[in-house]
Amino acid sequence: MTGLEVNLTAPNGHKITLPTGLFINNEFVKSSSGDKIKSINPSDESEIASVEAASAEDVDKAVKAARAAFQSEAWGGISGTDRGALMFKFADLIEEHKETLATLETWDNGKAYSVSLNEDLAETIAVIRYYAGWADKIHGLTIPTHPQKFAYTLKQPLGVCGQIIPWNFPLMMAAWKFGPALACGNTIVLKPAEQTPLSILYLATLIPKAGFPPGVINIVNGYGKEAGNALVSHQDVDKIAFTGSTITGRAVMKGASINLKNLTLETGGKSPLVVFKDADIEQAAKWGHVGIMYNQGQVCTATSRILVHEDVYDEYIKQFKDVVAANKVGNPFDDDTFQGPQVTQAQYERVLSYIESGKSEGAKLATGGVPHKNVGNGKGFFIEPTVFTDVTENMKIFQEEVFGPFVVITPFKTEEEAVRLANNSCYGLGAALFTQDVERAHRVSAKLEAGMVWVNSSNDSDIRVPFGGVKQSGIGRELGAAGLEAYSQTKAVHINMGLKL
Numbered sequence: 001m002t003g004l005e006v007n008l009t010a011p012n013g014h015k016i017t018l019p020t021g022l023f024i025n026n027e028f029v030k031s032s033s034g035d036k037i038k039s040i041n042p043s044d045e046s047e048i049a050s051v052e053a054a055s056a057e058d059v060d061k062a063v064k065a066a067r068a069a070f071q072s073e074a075w076g077g078i079s080g081t082d083r084g085a086l087m088f089k090f091a092d093l094i095e096e097h098k099e100t101l102a103t104l105e106t107w108d109n110g111k112a113y114s115v116s117l118n119e120d121l122a123e124t125i126a127v128i129r130y131y132a133g134w135a136d137k138i139h140g141l142t143i144p145t146h147p148q149k150f151a152y153t154l155k156q157p158l159g160v161c162g163q164i165i166p167w168n169f170p171l172m173m174a175a176w177k178f179g180p181a182l183a184c185g186n187t188i189v190l191k192p193a194e195q196t197p198l199s200i201l202y203l204a205t206l207i208p209k210a211g212f213p214p215g216v217i218n219i220v221n222g223y224g225k226e227a228g229n230a231l232v233s234h235q236d237v238d239k240i241a242f243t244g245s246t247i248t249g250r251a252v253m254k255g256a257s258i259n260l261k262n263l264t265l266e267t268g269g270k271s272p273l274v275v276f277k278d279a280d281i282e283q284a285a286k287w288g289h290v291g292i293m294y295n296q297g298q299v300c301t302a303t304s305r306i307l308v309h310e311d312v313y314d315e316y317i318k319q320f321k322d323v324v325a326a327n328k329v330g331n332p333f334d335d336d337t338f339q340g341p342q343v344t345q346a347q348y349e350r351v352l353s354y355i356e357s358g359k360s361e362g363a364k365l366a367t368g369g370v371p372h373k374n375v376g377n378g379k380g381f382f383i384e385p386t387v388f389t390d391v392t393e394n395m396k397i398f399q400e401e402v403f404g405p406f407v408v409i410t411p412f413k414t415e416e417e418a419v420r421l422a423n424n425s426c427y428g429l430g431a432a433l434f435t436q437d438v439e440r441a442h443r444v445s446a447k448l449e450a451g452m453v454w455v456n457s458s459n460d461s462d463i464r465v466p467f468g469g470v471k472q473s474g475i476g477r478e479l480g481a482a483g484l485e486a487y488s489q490t491k492a493v494h495i496n497m498g499l500k501l
Contacts (some may be wrong), residue, residue: 004028004267006049007120011041012113012333014103016202020051022058023204025065026212032057037194037221040111042341043332043380051197054222056230059189062218063234066160066187069215075187084135087182090210091128094121097206104199105171110340111295112332112379124175127463127479134484138184140491150495155187155488158262159238162231164224164252165340166244167193167343168298176467178217178240180483189218189237193244195344197221224248228406233258241486242266243300246401246427246472264476264486266300266468268401269429271450273303273458273479274414276415277311279434283456288407291432291458293385295326296339297405298347300473301430303458305398307421310411317389317409321367324385329372341381342404348381351404355386363388363408365489393424401427415444423449429469432458451477 004021005028035053040046054062069075094101101124102117111120140153147413161181165173170192181188192200204219220227232240232255239262242252246268256263271292275284291303308316332340342348348371355369368386375382383405384433391398391408398408413419422431431450435441451469452458461467466482468474476486 004030004052008049009041010092010103010107012103014100016100016104018049018104018198019201019205020049022052022054022062022221023201023207024058024062025218026208026214028204029397031055037197037223039108039196039198040344041107042343044376045345045379045381048107049198049285051201053194053221054191054227058222059220059230059234062220063160063231063236065215065218066189067215067236070157070187070211072215075216076185080136080138080185083182084132086211087128087132087135089181090206090212091125091132093206093210094128094203095125097202098125101171101199101202102209104202106332106340108196108198109167109170110332110343110471112337112340114335114337115295120169120172124171127172127175127179128374130463131183131483134180134481135183138484138488141227143474146499148496150497154491154493155184156489156491157355158489159186161186161188161239161241162234162237163188163190164228164231164240164242164244165190165192165200167195168295168300170196173243173282174200174203176478176483180478180487181241182216183401184484184487186239186487187216189220189231191231192219192221194221194223209358229255232258235259237261238488239263245382249474262486264478265474267472267474268427269300269302269469269473270305270399270401270425270427271301271303271430271432272305272307272425273432273449274418274422274444275306275308275312275316276418276433276435276437276440277309279312280436280456281312281316281319282406284434285316285323287432287434287456287458288320289323289327292407293324293339293405294459296342298343298403299459301452301459301461302403303432304402304407305422305425306407306409307418308409308414309418310413313411317366317387320385320409324367324387327385329382329384329409330375339385340403342383343381343396345381349382351383351386351402351406354397354400354402354404354406357405358388358391358395358408361395361397363397364390365397366409368405393421399425404473405445415440419444419447426472427469428471429473430454430459
């Protein structure tokens with residue numbers, strides 16, 4: 001790895017030797033084009049490191065390596081139990097290196113270190129272990145048909161899986177895709193987001209240590225237009241799993257049509273949170289705050305549209321603002337920081353543009369709406385948590401995904417109006433509702449157009465429960481047993497036991 005690593009000292013003093021190459025066939029290699037990606041610290045706008053950027057030629061090499069591994073006895077010929085053992089070892093190594101991985105995640109992404117370590121890394125490890133346990137429990141069925149016929153099904157892997165992950169949860173999203181793909185026996189070519197490649201590159205150093213044969217997992221950091229497009233449109237890739245924006249998801253779908261690839265898409269959201277007048281307002285405010293301000297609002301399922309019954313509207317806004325004020329915006333390596341910077345300058349400017357849009361459309365700015373410059377030397381992509389009230393459904397800020405610490409609050413009169421407002425969106429990823437009426441909880445949950453509904457909470461997903469959306473929020477499901485369906489195919493076998501023509 002000579003020439004493809006750099007020694008770094010993180011803001012928290014952690015010393016890290018970081019690989020900077022593409023990871024193909026269990027080795028770090030240079031890009032054929034010589035192109036680089038500069039990774040920027042969103043807290044102070046300084047350059048952290050420069051890493052190799054994959055070309056289409058590099059993606060082709062990675063796909064060839066993955067295909068060879070898929071067809072090899074070293075991977076394709078081993079048992080599910082042996083695959084699971086490799087995955088358990090991988091999870092153990094991630095746990096052993098979790099402080100380094102969390103440091104890189106925070107440094108590169110801007111999220112609070114406490115979140116990276118205690119939540120993102122914890123889930124990353126748990127997901128790999130969860131699917132490791134599934135690896136030898138994936139099987140077909142026998143199907144009674146006729147006394148002289150024996151029919152059964154085989155559950156088989158898809159083959160080479162292209163995976164494209166976003167910048168908001170790099171390690172977690174990698175685990176969500178690695179886990180079921182490996183458990184089912186597939187091989188992988190993963191493209192990290194160009195904004196946050198560092199933690200995944202360090203994770204790659206653990207792959208050969210876990211014992212995975214060369215080519216089983218390949219990582220091609222690169223730009224979407226070059227590496228992403230090459231992966232999506234590659235004729236020898238059998239599946240694409242993508243998490244990101246709806247606009248990019250449409251392009252992925254189009255590119256994957258070249259050979260009718262199997263697709264899993266988890267795209268944008270504008271999730272509603274509905275507060276009925278019988279709700280526990282204090283809890284609804286606390287969960288509402290977590291549901292939108294967590295991870296700097298950079299969460300696809302963020303409950304960014306809060307709909308509140310008019311009888312408790314003013315009280316809810318007061319309590320929500322109190323919760324906002326109690327949570328610190330600051331250096332992500334400080335123990336008491338809740339909100340760090342937006343991931344990039346482009347994202348920072350995007351949020352600020354929506355703030356101006358909200359003002360121009362006549363919404364009331366209740367709090368925030370300005371850059372936060374009280375951190376360090378005044379640099380960095382920090383924004384005060386922003387709350388707009390008296391927002392109507394025709395406003396841009398009600399309809400479009402902002403992907404920042406930005407929430408709109410709208411009143412409603414009746415249950416029917418609440419459901420109509422909640423469903424007035426092209427998205428359908430998540431939804432939440434707060435009520436103490438159990439009948440209403442079930443009734444409204446069934447009517448909300450969303451892949452997931454939380455009752456009296458928001459965004460408390462679980463790795464054992466399917467995750468995904470409807471409408472323009474995506475296709476397919478991740479996590480739980482449902483995640484395995486996205487990485488396996490069913491083959492029917494008919495055995496003639498004596499029928500003659």
